[in-house]
Amino acid sequence: DLHLRQKGGILADDMGLGKTMSSAAFIAGSLKSKTIKRALILAPTTLLPHWKKELVVCGLDEKREIFSFVGTKEQRAKILKRVRSKEGEGSVLLATYGMLSHNPEDFGIIVENDDGSNYNEIENIERMEGRGESSAKNYTGGKEMRFGWVVMDEGHQMKNPSTKIAQYVRRLPCDLRLVVSGTPIQNHLGELWALYDLAAPGLLGFEEQFRKNFARKITAGRSRDASERERDEARELGKMLRKICAPYFLRREKEGVLRDNNKSSTNTTTTTTENSIIAEPSSKWATTINAPKKLGRKNDLVAWVPLSKAQKKLYEAFLLSPTIREVLNKTGSALSALSALKKICDDPWLAFRELEDAKQVEEDEEESTDVVEKSQTTTDALRDVANSIGLDVKDLRENPLKFSAKLNRLHALLSQFKRDGKKVLVFSQSRYALDRCELVAKSIFADDNQVSRIDGNVNANVRHDRVTYFQEENSVNKCMLLTTKVGGLGITLTAATRVIIFDPSWNPTTDNQSVDRAYRIGQTENVVVYRMITIGTVEEKTYLKQVFKQGIANDQQKNENDADEGDEFRYFSTAETDGNVMFSFDAQNSDVSVTAKRLNALHAKNREYDEILKNELESFSGM
Numbered sequence: 001d002l003h004l005r006q007k008g009g010i011l012a013d014d015m016g017l018g019k020t021m022s023s024a025a026f027i028a029g030s031l032k033s034k035t036i037k038r039a040l041i042l043a044p045t046t047l048l049p050h051w052k053k054e055l056v057v058c059g060l061d062e063k064r065e066i067f068s069f070v071g072t073k074e075q076r077a078k079i080l081k082r083v084r085s086k087e088g089e090g091s092v093l094l095a096t097y098g099m100l101s102h103n104p105e106d107f108g109i110i111v112e113n114d115d116g117s118n119y120n121e122i123e124n125i126e127r128m129e130g131r132g133e134s135s136a137k138n139y140t141g142g143k144e145m146r147f148g149w150v151v152m153d154e155g156h157q158m159k160n161p162s163t164k165i166a167q168y169v170r171r172l173p174c175d176l177r178l179v180v181s182g183t184p185i186q187n188h189l190g191e192l193w194a195l196y197d198l199a200a201p202g203l204l205g206f207e208e209q210f211r212k213n214f215a216r217k218i219t220a221g222r223s224r225d226a227s228e229r230e231r232d233e234a235r236e237l238g239k240m241l242r243k244i245c246a247p248y249f250l251r252r253e254k255e256g257v258l259r260d261n262n263k264s265s266t267n268t269t270t271t272t273t274e275n276s277i278i279a280e281p282s283s284k285w286a287t288t289i290n291a292p293k294k295l296g297r298k299n300d301l302v303a304w305v306p307l308s309k310a311q312k313k314l315y316e317a318f319l320l321s322p323t324i325r326e327v328l329n330k331t332g333s334a335l336s337a338l339s340a341l342k343k344i345c346d347d348p349w350l351a352f353r354e355l356e357d358a359k360q361v362e363e364d365e366e367e368s369t370d371v372v373e374k375s376q377t378t379t380d381a382l383r384d385v386a387n388s389i390g391l392d393v394k395d396l397r398e399n400p401l402k403f404s405a406k407l408n409r410l411h412a413l414l415s416q417f418k419r420d421g422k423k424v425l426v427f428s429q430s431r432y433a434l435d436r437c438e439l440v441a442k443s444i445f446a447d448d449n450q451v452s453r454i455d456g457n458v459n460a461n462v463r464h465d466r467v468t469y470f471q472e473e474n475s476v477n478k479c480m481l482l483t484t485k486v487g488g489l490g491i492t493l494t495a496a497t498r499v500i501i502f503d504p505s506w507n508p509t510t511d512n513q514s515v516d517r518a519y520r521i522g523q524t525e526n527v528v529v530y531r532m533i534t535i536g537t538v539e540e541k542t543y544l545k546q547v548f549k550q551g552i553a554n555d556q557q558k559n560e561n562d563a564d565e566g567d568e569f570r571y572f573s574t575a576e577t578d579g580n581v582m583f584s585f586d587a588q589n590s591d592v593s594v595t596a597k598r599l600n601a602l603h604a605k606n607r608e609y610d611e612i613l614k615n616e617l618e619s620f621s622g623m
Contacts, residue, residue: 002248003035008177008199009248010155012557015182015513016520017252020047021054023151023180028058031065031090036148038083039092040107040174043153048094051153055092069095069103080106084145093147097157100172101165108145108173147174155179156509158198159191161207170198183509185553189215192245192556200248214241222552238555251557254295254521297526298519299613302543303413304593306535307345308405310396312587313389314351314382315344315537323381324583338538338582340382345534346503347404347436349396351382400436406502406532407440413530414444414479416619417498420612423470424498426481427514429505431455434481437502441479449476454491455483463491471495484514494523501531504539508546528613536590541582544595 002009013019023041030036041051048068056062067079067088082088095107104111150172152158158166158179169177179199185192193210196203204210214237220226221234307315318324318340326332343351386393400407410426417424426441428434434455441451452466463486470477470493480493484505496518501511511531519527533539609617 002178003030003176005247006176007203007248008149008179009250010179010181010184010195010199012181012184012249012251014251014253015516017254017257019180019182020050020153021057023153023178024051024054025058027092027149027151028055028060030149031092032059034090036175037089038145038147039149039151040147040172041092041094041151041153042097042100042169043094045096045098047153048096051094060092065091067091067093069093069099069106076103076106080145097165100168104168104171107168109168109171145173147172148176150174150177151180152177152198153180155195155198156181156183156186156191159186159194161194161197166194166198183512183553185549185556186507186509187549189218189552189556196245196248203244203248213237218555219552222548222555241556245556249557254519257521294524295521296519296523297610298515298529299526299609300515300529301531302596303409303530303532304535304596305405305409305532306591307537308403308408310391310403311344311348311405311534312590314348314385314391315341315585316587317385317389318344318382319583319585321381321385328583334582341538341582342503345537345539346406346430346433347396347400348391349393349400349403350430350432350436352386352393352396353432400439404436405534407436409532410437410500410502411440411444412620413498413500414441416616418444418478420616422498423477423496424479424500425493425496425514425518426479426500426502427484427511428481428502429484429510430503431457431483433503434483438481441481445479447476450478451481452477452479453481454486455481456486458486467491467493482514482517484510491517492520492522493517494520497525497527499527499529501529504531504533504543504546506542508550526610526613528616533593535593536585536587538582540593540595 011019011023013022027039027041031039043051052062052066052068055066060066067083069076069079071079079093083091083093100107100109150169152169156179158169160166161170177199179195181195184195190207190211193204193207193215197207204214217230218234218237218241221230221232221237223230226234323332323337323340327334327337340351396403401411414424414426426434426437428437434453438451438453442448445451452470454463454466458466466477466480469475470480472495475495480496482491499515499518501514505511515527515529519529533543
């Protein structure tokens with residue numbers, strides 16, 4: 001349908017539903033039917049082997065019809081020469097975003113001259129290819145090698161139209177573009193405009209027009225303090241936007257694929273703090289060979305964790321430091337300050353690790369003094385704060401359970417899962433935080449074979465072996481620790497039924513991708529997710545923003561059939577998600593989460609737990 005419309009689009013199927021296979025089948029069919037002559041697939045490095053495998057399954061010859069833009073400069077030149085030739089018609093070229101960014105001219109992309117003398121030429125190309133307006137049908141750029149389709153896997157990387165890679169892709173000589181992403185909207189509606197500006201140029205008009213007419217009004221209407229008029233306007237604009245995008249937006253969700261249409265769906269509840277989904281096999285799979293089995297229920301829970309006494313002291317003292325005053329006065333780095341606060345929430349020692357490393361470097365004299373000075377400079381404020389409240393950094397390192405409330409809670413969760421015989425995944429954004437989680441895990445699981453780990457230092461072969469061993473039915477491996485960047489993509493770990501997000505990401509989709517390692521097609525057991533968030537801190541405030549963003553994303557990703565299913569919850573006001581709120585902390589009211597109370601009032605009556613989970617939660621009730 002997209003090809004007949006001569007417009008690209010967004011394939012936004014839920015994670016684990018085979019976006020790669022669907023796209024590969026479409027591209028292979030288009031090439032075999034000679035509808036197009038060539039196709040280009042852009043993807044992260046780790047996903048290219050999977051693309052090649054799926055293209056072969058779909059009937060393309062690995063040696064004659066699938067080419068990878070890799071190797072030396074000479075080898076890459078030979079590959080491009082072959083793809084451009086008559087012999088290369090009917091082929092697909094695989095490349096990474098990095099390769100395109102570093103070798104744009106090889107793909108026929110016009111690059112800016114140092115003196116800017118070709119600015120008008122580039123502006124004309126972008127206009128012809130469609131930048132906020134319809135593509136010019138008479139544009140004939142890229143005669144040497146023009147692609148019929150360009151597929152952008154993990155296409156949300158194109159969400160910022162000002163980045164070099166987004167600009168290069170826009171100038172890439174091609175007829176149509178397909179964005180493949182399970183999470184096309186991650187932060188705000190402007191990202192949706194950016195993706196459609198690539199995939200279906202002109203569909204949503206110019207960027208400033210879109211922000212004025214849609215994005216700002218829809219966002220304002222989602223606030224808890226929005227007026228009735230603002231809410232009505234946002235609702236109508238949301239419907240209008242969905243209607244405009246519907247022909248170019250393809251999305252299926254797990255529960256939709258596996259739902260039993262003959263059964264009532266009244267037992268299915270989806271909330272922000274709970275995501276309880278029961279999906280039974282649909283009757284349409286009845287005659288299908290190797291049909292997917294039913295998908296278990298997912299309970300997505302927030303483990304609200306009060307800071308330890310030492311953490312509260314350190315957190316409060318740091319908020320009163322000159323570093324934070326500079327941030328509030330717009331003269332300091334907010335990102336550095338937020339990062340430091342986040343480390344205090346996870347484990348105070350993480351905030352001082354650079355100090356320890358700097359001392360070690362100084363003693364060993366293995367690195368230049370510049371490195372030492374840089375490490376010391378970034379933690380000076382924290383060191384002064386620690387001294388002022390009498391915190392011993394060595395004590396922080398050696399007593400993780402005493403000072404880190406999260407590690408203490410992790411110990412309790414893992415101990416319970418061990419008693420219950422549950423396999424568990426523990427995700428963290430940082431390798432250093434994962435080191436601390438590993439200490440806790442190994443103190444519970446005595447046998448080293450019961451705990452495994454995957455991070456950026458583990459090569460692909462070892463990674464594969466560890467995943468395979470974890471998945472084996474009789475494996476003694478009960479706990480796997482992963483970094484979200486490495487473990488959050490391309491891995492299936494359905495042997496696990498418990499998932500712990502130790503330090504939630506700023507971006508909710510990052511954590512959702514991690515959860516999807518266990519909760520995907522092939523998972524027949526119920527999965528429980530514990531997101532660890534410290535009460536009253538920057539983490540809880542980030543969670544408010546995540547809920548707000550997710551509400552907007554969910555609203556625009558609805559199917560037209562579901563678009564009128566009641567009004568959306570408006571959880572928080574604009575003031576509650578304001579940036580400066582991040583640097584506040586009420587120590588007197590930091591034992592019970594205000595957010596949890598509010599969400600409980602809205603959703604408690606809709607929650608459904610099986611007996612196993614009820615008993616599990618009762619065992620944690622004293623925390």
